[in-house]
Each structure stands twice: as C-alpha cells, then as structure tokens.
Amino acid sequence: MIRQSDGVSLSAIINPENIYFLEGKPSREEVVRRLAEKILPQVSGIITGKALFARLAEVEKLNQVLESGFYIPHAKFPELDGFHAVLGICPEGFPDAAAGLTVKVVLLLLSPHKPAFFQRHLNMLSLLSQTFQPELIEKLAALKDPSEVFALIKSK
Amino acid sequence: MVPNPKFKQVFVLSTAMLSFISFWKAASIVLCDFGSSAYYAGGIAMNAFGPAFPWFIMVVMLFSGLMLGVYTESCIMFVRGGVYVVVREAMGKVMAKLSVSALIFDYTLTGPISSVTAGLYVGSLLENLLPLLHINWHVPGHAFAVIFAVLVTAYFWRENIRGIEESADNNVKIISFVAVVAVILIAWSGVTLYSRGFTLPPFKPVFTTQALGWTVNFPWLRTAGFIGLIMAFGHSILALSGLETLAQVYREIEDPKVENLKKTVVTIFFFSVFFTGLLTFVSALIIPGDLIAGKYADNLLSGLAIQLSGPYWARLFMQVAVVISGALMLVGAVNTSFVGSNGVLNRVADDGILHDWFRHLHKRYGTTHRLINLVAITQILIIIISGGNIFLLGEAYAFGVLTSMTFNTASMIILRFKHRDEEREWMFPFNIRIDNVYVPVGMMAVLMILLAATGMNMLTKKVATIGGVLFTMTFFSIFHVSEKLNEEKARLYAPDEDNDEKMNLRREVDIHTVVPELTKARRVLVPVRNPNNLVHLAQVLETVEDEDTDIIVLSAKIAKGIQSGGESMSDEDKEVFSAVVLLAEKYGKTVKPIFVFSNDPFYSMAQVAQAAKVDEIVMGVSGSTGAEIQLERLAMAWGMLKKTDAAGKPVLAKVVWEGRQMTYQLS
Numbered sequence: 111m112i113r114q115s116d117g118v119s120l121s122a123i124i125n126p127e128n129i130y131f132l133e134g135k136p137s138r139e140e141v142v143r144r145l146a147e148k149i150l151p152q153v154s155g156i157i158t159g160k161a162l163f164a165r166l167a168e169v170e171k172l173n174q175v176l177e178s179g180f181y182i183p184h185a186k187f188p189e190l191d192g193f194h195a196v197l198g199i200c201p202e203g204f205p206d207a208a209a210g211l212t213v214k215v216v217l218l219l220l221s222p223h224k225p226a227f228f229q230r231h232l233n234m235l236s237l238l239s240q241t242f243q244p245e246l247i248e249k250l251a252a253l254k255d256p257s258e259v260f261a262l263i264k265s266k
Numbered sequence: 267m268v269p270n271p272k273f274k275q276v277f278v279l280s281t282a283m284l285s286f287i288s289f290w291k292a293a294s295i296v297l298c299d300f301g302s303s304a305y306y307a308g309g310i311a312m313n314a315f316g317p318a319f320p321w322f323i324m325v326v327m328l329f330s331g332l333m334l335g336v337y338t339e340s341c342i343m344f345v346r347g348g349v350y351v352v353v354r355e356a357m358g359k360v361m362a363k364l365s366v367s368a369l370i371f372d373y374t375l376t377g378p379i380s381s382v383t384a385g386l387y388v389g390s391l392l393e394n395l396l397p398l399l400h401i402n403w404h405v406p407g408h409a410f411a412v413i414f415a416v417l418v419t420a421y422f423w424r425e426n427i428r429g430i431e432e433s434a435d436n437n438v439k440i441i442s443f444v445a446v447v448a449v450i451l452i453a454w455s456g457v458t459l460y461s462r463g464f465t466l467p468p469f470k471p472v473f474t475t476q477a478l479g480w481t482v483n484f485p486w487l488r489t490a491g492f493i494g495l496i497m498a499f500g501h502s503i504l505a506l507s508g509l510e511t512l513a514q515v516y517r518e519i520e521d522p523k524v525e526n527l528k529k530t531v532v533t534i535f536f537f538s539v540f541f542t543g544l545l546t547f548v549s550a551l552i553i554p555g556d557l558i559a560g561k562y563a564d565n566l567l568s569g570l571a572i573q574l575s576g577p578y579w580a581r582l583f584m585q586v587a588v589v590i591s592g593a594l595m596l597v598g599a600v601n602t603s604f605v606g607s608n609g610v611l612n613r614v615a616d617d618g619i620l621h622d623w624f625r626h627l628h629k630r631y632g633t634t635h636r637l638i639n640l641v642a643i644t645q646i647l648i649i650i651i652s653g654g655n656i657f658l659l660g661e662a663y664a665f666g667v668l669t670s671m672t673f674n675t676a677s678m679i680i681l682r683f684k685h686r687d688e689e690r691e692w693m694f695p696f697n698i699r700i701d702n703v704y705v706p707v708g709m710m711a712v713l714m715i716l717l718a719a720t721g722m723n724m725l726t727k728k729v730a731t732i733g734g735v736l737f738t739m740t741f742f743s744i745f746h747v748s749e750k751l752n753e754e755k756a757r758l759y760a761p762d763e764d765n766d767e768k769m770n771l772r773r774e775v776d777i778h779t780v781v782p783e784l785t786k787a788r789r790v791l792v793p794v795r796n797p798n799n800l801v802h803l804a805q806v807l808e809t810v811e812d813e814d815t816d817i818i819v820l821s822a823k824i825a826k827g828i829q830s831g832g833e834s835m836s837d838e839d840k841e842v843f844s845a846v847v848l849l850a851e852k853y854g855k856t857v858k859p860i861f862v863f864s865n866d867p868f869y870s871m872a873q874v875a876q877a878a879k880v881d882e883i884v885m886g887v888s889g890s891t892g893a894e895i896q897l898e899r900l901a902m903a904w905g906m907l908k909k910t911d912a913a914g915k916p917v918l919a920k921v922v923w924e925g926r927q928m929t930y931q932l933s
Binding site: 172174177178180182184186228229231232233235236237238240241243 | 897919930931
C-alpha cells in the first residue's frame with residue numbers, strides 16, 4: 111500500500127511513468143532543468159515551458175536539500191488544480207554545496223497556488239520527507255528500473 | 267540516545283525573573299515591609315512628639331493610598347521600574363543615581379530596624395513568660411535584640427542566596443497569620459474600649475528637644491502650627507517604607523498584570539490602614555500614656571495585648587500571638603529588605619552603573635550572591651552599631667523613603683509632559699487635560715506634601731540627614747566609579763564575559779533531558795531569532811493561559827558543520843533572550859527559553875516540538891523568505907523527523923505578523 115497522509119497520497123504523484131534515472135554527476139541546476147523537461151508534458155496546455163523554467167529558477171534560490179539527502183524542488187502555480195511530480199534517481203549522486211550533502215533522489219513537485227490547497231501541499235511535503243529517508247534513498251539509488259523503484263516506494 | 271550532530275548542544279536558560287507570582291504573594295512581600303512598621307512606628311513617633319502620635323500615623327497610612335496611586339502609574343509605565351528607572355527617564359542619570367543611593371539607605375536600614383524590633387518584642391515576651399516558668403533570668407533587652415537580629419539577618423541572607431520563590435511563599439504564610447492575629451486584636455480592642463470607654467488623644471504634637479533637631483535654634487518655627495504638623499508628619503513617615511518594593515515586585519506579578527497590580531495595591535492599602543493605622547490608634551486609647559512612653563515604647567503592640575480587658579492568662583496568650591506574628595512579620599521585612607535592595611541594585615547594574623563583579627550569579631541558585639552578601643554584611647554592622655536602640659535606628663530611618671518617594675513623584679509629573687503621547691493604562695486621579703497633556707494636579711499636590719516633609723525632616727532628623735547624606739554620597743560614588751569603569755571597558759573594546767541580562771545557562775547534550783521539566787497540559791513552541799521581531803511571542807503571551815500551558819521559546823543558532831561541542835552563546839544570542847525575558851515579564855507569564863546549535867533552524871524546531879510533544883508552533887514571519895516558505899520548510903523537517911509509527915496528535919503551525927496570521931496543521 112503506497113503511503114498516504116491526511117488527504118495526500120504518493121500514489122497520486124508517483125508512478126513508474128514519471129520516474130527517471132539521471133546518469134552521470136549533473137549539477138543541481140542541471141537536475142532541476144532535466145526534471146522540468148520531463149514534467150512539462152504533464153502540464154502542457156496549462157503552464158508554458160517558459161513560465162515553468164522561470165518559476166523554477168526563481169524558487170531554486172529558496173529550495174533546500176533535506177538533511178536526509180533528499181531534494182524536493184517545488185513550485186506553486188495558480189493555474190494548476192492538482193499535484194504534478196517527477197522523481198529523479200541519480201545513482202552516482204551530485205554534491206550540494208549549500209547542504210554539504212550528496213543528493214541521489216530528487217522529486218520535482220508542482221502544486222496549485224491556492225490558499226485552499228496549501229494545507230495539502232504542506233501535507234505532501236511532509237509525507238515525502240517522511241518517506242524518503244536515507245535508508246530508502248540508498249536502496250533506490252541501487253535500482254535500475256522505474257518499476258522496481260515504484261515497487262520499493264509502494265512497499266514502504 | 268545518541269545526540270544528533272545537527273543538534274549538538276542545548277542550553278537551557280534560567281534567570282530569577284522567569285517565574286511569576288500571584289497578587290497575594292506580591293502584596294505579602296510588600297506588606298512584610300510596609301505593614302511591619304505597625305510594630306515600631308507608633309513608639310518611635312511617641313518618643314518624638316508625644317501622645318498625638320496615633321493621629322499622624324493614621325494620616326500617614328491614609329497618605330499611603332496616594333503614594334500607592336503614584337507607584338501604580340509608574341509600575342504600569344515601567345515593568346522593570348522603580349525609582350532609578352523612573353527618575354532616569356524623567357531627570358537623567360545623575361539624579362537617578364542620587365535617588366537610588368538614598369533608597370539603598372532606606373533598604374539597608376529596613377532590615378536592622380525590623381530585626382531589632384522583633385528581638386525587642388521577643389525579649390519583652392520572655393520577660394513575662396520566664397517568671398511563670400519559675401526561671402529567674404533577666405533578659406537583657408537590647409543585647410538580646412542585637413543577637414536575635416543578627417541571627418535573623420543571617421537566616422534570610424542564606425534564604426536569599428537560595429532564591430526568591432521560596433521566600434515569597436514564606437511571606438504569604440506570615441501575612442496570613444498576622445492578619446488573623448490582627449483581626450482578633452482589633453475585635454478584642456473594640457470590646458475593651460466599649461467596656462472601659464476612651465478619650466481621644468490630643469492632636470497637638472509636643473516635640474522633644476532631640477526631635478526638633480536643628481530647628482531647636484529657630485523657635486519661631488514651632489510657633490507656626492502648620493510647620494509643627496509637617497514636623498510630626500515627617501517623624502511618622504517611617505511607617506511608609508516599602509513602596510519601592512512594590513516597584514521591584516511588579517515585574518514578577520503574573521498575568522493579568524495590571525489587574526493584579528491594582529489588587530495588590532488595594533490589598534496593601536486596606537491592610538496598612540487597618541493594621542498599622544488602626545492598631546496604633548487603639549494602642550494609644552488603651553495603653554496608659556506613661557507605659558507607652560516607658561515599658562512599651564519599643565514594643566507597642568505587646569503592650570496593647572497585655573492591657574486589654576480580660577483574664578491575665580488570656581492577655582498573655584494574646585501577647586504570645588502578637589509577638590509571634592510581629593516577629594514573623596518583622597523578620598519578613600528583613601527578607602523584603604534583601605529582595606528589594608537586591609532588585610534595586612540589579613536594576614542599576616542593568617544600566618551599567620554597577621560594576622559587573624557585583625552581578626556574578628551563584629553557580630547553584632542563580633542569584634546575585636555578591637549583592638546579597640553586601641547587603642547582609644552592611645545590615646549586620648548597622649545592627650551591632652545600633653546596640654539594639656530602636657529610637658536611634660528610627661531617627662536615621664525615613665531619609666531614603668522620603669527622598670525616593672519625592673524623586674519618584676516629581677519624575678512621574680515630568681513624564682506626563684515628556685511622554686505626553688504615551689498611552690497609560692491607568693493614571694493617578696485629578697488631572698486637567700490641556701491639548702494632549704493630562705496635567706497631574708493630584709500628583710502635584712502629593713509632591714508639595716512630600717517636599718515639605720523632606721525639607722522638614724532634613725532639619726529635624728539629624729542622624730537621618732547626616733547618615734543619609736553620607737551613605738547616599740558613598741553609594742553615589744560607587745555608582746559613579748562603576749559607570750566610569752564600565753565606560754572605560756567599552757572604550758577599550760574589552761570583551762565583557764557577561765551580558766546585560768544575567769542568565770544562568772545550563773548545558774544539556776540532548777533536548778530529551780529538558781522535556782521532563784515541562785509539566786503543563788498544553789505546550790506551545792515559539793521560535794525566536796530577532797529581538798526586534800517578537801510579535802508572535804507577544805501574541806502567544808497575550809493569549810495563552812499560563813496555568814495550563816508551557817511556552818517554550820527556542821532560539822537556534824546557525825552553526826555550519828557543528829561537531830566540536832565547544833560552541834557558546836554570543837552577545838547577540840543573549841540579546842534575543844533578554845528581549846524574551848522582558849516580554850515575559852511584561853505579560854507576567856512563564857517561559858522556558860531553550861537555545862540550541864543547529865545548522866537548520868527548522869530541523870531544530872521540529873525536533874524540539876516532537877520531543878516536547880507540543881500542541882502549537884508559533885513563528886514570526888521572516889522578511890527574507892515569507893510565511894509560506896517557512897511553513898514548507900517546517901513541514902519538510904517535520905516529516906523527515908516524524909517516526910512512521912508516531913501517534914497522530916494534531917500540531918498547529920502558525921506564522922504571525924502584525925495583524926495577520928497563517929495557521930496550518932502539521933501531519
């Protein structure tokens with residue numbers, strides 16, 4: 111059973127189709143850019159690519175890598191009505207200078223920018239950071255297939 | 267549990283100011299000083315100007331209502347007030363140092379006059395009791411009083427080194443017992459007066475040569491009736507000692523602060539009028555004049571008990587009760603003199619006019635033990651020098667009382683003009699509004715009376731004038747030299763190991779060792795960072811109930827890559843907590859300040875909140891990120907630290923700023 115908490119569920123945002131492996135040692139900005147390109151089809155017709163990249167560049171200054179080594183770049187858009195996400199696995203990891211940590215799992219999350227939705231947004235962030243603990247991150251980084259990744263997350 | 271490297275150290279702060287007391291406890295502390303004069307003021311006044319003394323003691327007690335009004339307004343304006351702060355604000359530092367130096371003279375004498383009086387009462391009782399037990403010992407009154415006074419001073423010396431809370435509890439017990447004895451005494455006196463009848467004492471004072479002081483050289487002064495009245499009023503005003511204690515205690519009064527202050531003041535006033543004023547009056551009606559001037563001059567209420575109508579054993583029993591209550595109250599006044607002088611000296615030390623050496627905190631009890639030692643040693647010396655002569659002590663007394671009251675009242679008048687736009691929650695009555703100034707006509711009248719009494723006392727009370735001026739100048743010099751030394755230190759950039767707010771720091775390795783100290787049903791975590799942005803803390807202090815809610819104030823110092831464990835608080839960190847303590851005092855609510863080193867403040871918030879099982883986290887808004895980002899970071903840190911099997915207690919996360927707040931739930 112995939113994890114859920116107070117009205118939010120990982121199953122709503124994670125499925126094998128939106129899990130990607132990022133090869134090499136890309137920079138943090140590169141990771142966010144690549145994931146943004148992956149998420150763009152999910153929001154096409156709602157948000158333009160230009161608006162998405164511009165907003166992500168803006169919020170990137172404020173987003174922080176968690177102490178667990180999990181990174182959730184996230185941005186809110188008033189045009190959205192629900193969550194959109196892509197999960198990136200970077201087996202070799204990339205260093206984050208600000209946190210002094212190596213990041214191996216990144217989840218790009220887009221949420222509606224609506225006061226009524228903010229509680230769910232917070233719940234989702236909390237659920238993600240609760241789920242992606244160092245032990246799971248190491249296991250995920252060792253996997254090779256999106257369906258295995260999904261199955262492992264589902265089992266937690 | 268292995269300490270998390272993100273959470274290397276936890277400092278738990280405690281200062282003497284972080285616990286708050288009820289209005290009744292506050293009143294009892296003040297009354298132990300203010301009310302204790304009932305046991306000696308009448309005798310001393312009788313010794314100075316004869317049988318008219320009860321009228322003047324009563325007038326002084328009624329006048330205390332006006333002075334309590336002046337002090338109420340000043341207390342509300344300055345939570346950490348007292349004559350020093352009020353005078354400094356109105357007249358500047360030099361006058362403030364002068365006024366507080368005079369006040370220290372008053373406090374220093376309060377202990378000896380009270381403890382010696384207690385010794386005289388106990389000695390007098392033993393004189394009556396020992397023959398009944400077939401013990402033919404003569405109790406040497408003055409020598410016994412000196413030994414008794416020294417022992418009492420030593421006892422409260424130790425108690426104050428250990429901390430105020432315990433002492434405040436003692437004061438409540440003392441005042442409760444005294445109130446019971448006073449009610450019985452007043453009722454019995456009423457029965458006695460009804461059965462015997464009475465004659466009112468004369469109103470005209472008849473001064474002894476000693477009581478005329480230097481005015482003996484100006485006989486024309488005595489011919490003016492009004493001047494004689496002022497003279498007698500001045501000789502009785504020693505009954506008014508204790509108002510400064512109210513200002514010192516106000517910071518410790520619990521929420522709702524102003525309402526509790528008013529209750530405190532009303533309690534003090536009625537207790538004083540009925541206890542000091544009425545008992546002194548009925549003593550004069552019941553005790554024969556020659557006995558008041560002789561046998562009972564220094565233990566007037568003992569005399570009242572023995573002179574009541576009824577069987578001797580009952581009167582003796584009443585005397586025992588009076589002496590026990592008197593001894594308890596008078597020794598309570600000794601305690602108050604410690605608490606008061608320590609508070610005043612701490613206040614001036616806050617302003618940099620007392621060298622930091624004096625403010626060193628006791629390692630175990632966190633009290634300013636060097637100040638307490640100074641007060642104790644001075645008091646014991648005065649007791650020994652006095653030789654147990656209450657009239658000598660009484661002669662010296664009141665200099666500081668009058669001087670500080672005069673300075674305080676004059677300053678409050680000036681502040682009506684200087685701080686004309688400041689909103690006052692309560693004002694001394696009788697004001698005329700001209701534009702935006704409430705001209706304090708009532709307070710001006712009070713000042714006129716005080717100035718007249720001060721001037722007259724300077725002329726009539728030689729010992730008080732000489733002793734007071736010498737003592738005042740000595741303390742003024744100490745303050746002046748300390749101030750120069752502190753200025754020099756600042757000029758040389760000498761790092762000061764101590765900050766303005768003296769804090770007791772207790773170091774813990776883990777937050778879980780602090781959690782058992784949180785005992786209330788609800789818990790609110792208030793993270794703080796900027797001493798100028800505590801709106802959220804103010805809102806919490808204003809809204810939560812102190813009785814059922816622990817307020818944990820958390821300051822997380824950002825320390826990158828902390829591992830060493832050698833981190834310490836900087837002056838900036840202490841400044842944050844000084845501001846927190848001041849705010850807690852303003853609202854009269856207890857807070858638990860915790861200081862941690864962490865490289866992520868949201869992580870430390872979440873960790874403390876989860877460890878302490880808080881109900882709410884209330885943050886101030888960050889100017890750099892904004893409320894939403896703060897909540898997002900907290901939610902992520904919350905989730906990261908939350909155990910999968912943790913019970914789902916709803917925890918509210920709030921961000922508060924001027925006029926707005928965002929509230930969400932952490933899951």
